[in-house]
Structures are given as C-alpha cells and as structure tokens.
Amino acid sequence: xxxxxxxxxxxxxxxxxxxxxxxxxxxxxxxxxxxxxxxxxxxxxxxxxxxxxxxxxxxxxxxxxxxxxxxxxxxxxxxxxxxxxxxxxxxxxxxxxxxxxxxxxxxxxxxxxx
Numbered sequence: 001x002x003x004x005x006x007x008x009x010x011x012x013x014x015x016x017x018x019x020x021x022x023x024x025x026x027x028x029x030x031x032x033x034x035x036x037x038x039x040x041x042x043x044x045x046x047x048x049x050x051x052x053x054x055x056x057x058x059x060x061x062x063x064x065x066x067x068x069x070x071x072x073x074x075x076x077x078x079x080x081x082x083x084x085x086x087x088x089x090x091x092x093x094x095x096x097x098x099x100x101x102x103x104x105x106x107x108x109x110x111x112x113x114x
Contacts, residue, residue: 056087
C-alpha cells in the first residue's frame with residue numbers, strides 16, 4: 001500500500017500542491033504487508049482524498065496549507081491510510097448531512113485539460 005500511495009503522489013500531486021501553495025508531508029510506514037485489491041481503484045481512492053484535501057485548502061483561511069498522508073498498521077490484519085488537510089473543516093451545520101446523497105456543500109470542481 002505504501003508503494004501504491006507514494007507512486008501516485010509522486011506522479012500526480014506535485015503540481016496540484018504547488019498550485020495550492022501547500023506543502024505535502026508523507027509519513028509512509030515501510031513495513032506494511034501487501035494489500036489484495038485493484039491497484040488502480042486503491043490509487044483512485046487515495047487520489048480522491050488528496051484532491052478533496054487540496055480543494056478544502058483553496059478556500060481563504062489563515063495559517064499554513066499542509067496536507068499529511070500517512071500509512072500505518074491498524075491491527076494485525078488491517079492497514080490505515082490517513083489524509084489530513086489544514087483546511088477550515090466542514091461547517092457544523094453540515095456535519096449531519098455529509099453522507100446523504102447530494103450532501104456536498106462545495107461547488108463543482110474545475111477540471112484541467114491535459
């Protein structure tokens with residue numbers, strides 16, 4: 001999983017963090033067991049979390065813009081991938097609705113042509 005995360009971030013995310021004026025910190029555990037799963041789907045999940053974090057930090061707020069990606073063990077047979085941003089967070093009035101359909105409170109993303 002660590003290889004999956006680091007490969008994805010090395011190839012795809014550097015320009016996005018530069019555009020957001022954000023720093024990225026990787027705290028990847030070197031001794032994690034292999035994960036069974038589709039590599040592309042796992043990378044897509046991590047990519048979505050990272051893009052969400054970067055988008056949250058685009059909003060004007062005080063302080064440094066930092067994204068931390070961490071891989072750790074979560075018990076004997078599980079792994080944990082954590083993506084943490086220093087954005088302003090979800091407004092308290094929206095917390096009860098974030099997992100409902102159409103519960104997104106942010107504007108649609110602008111996609112860049114490649």
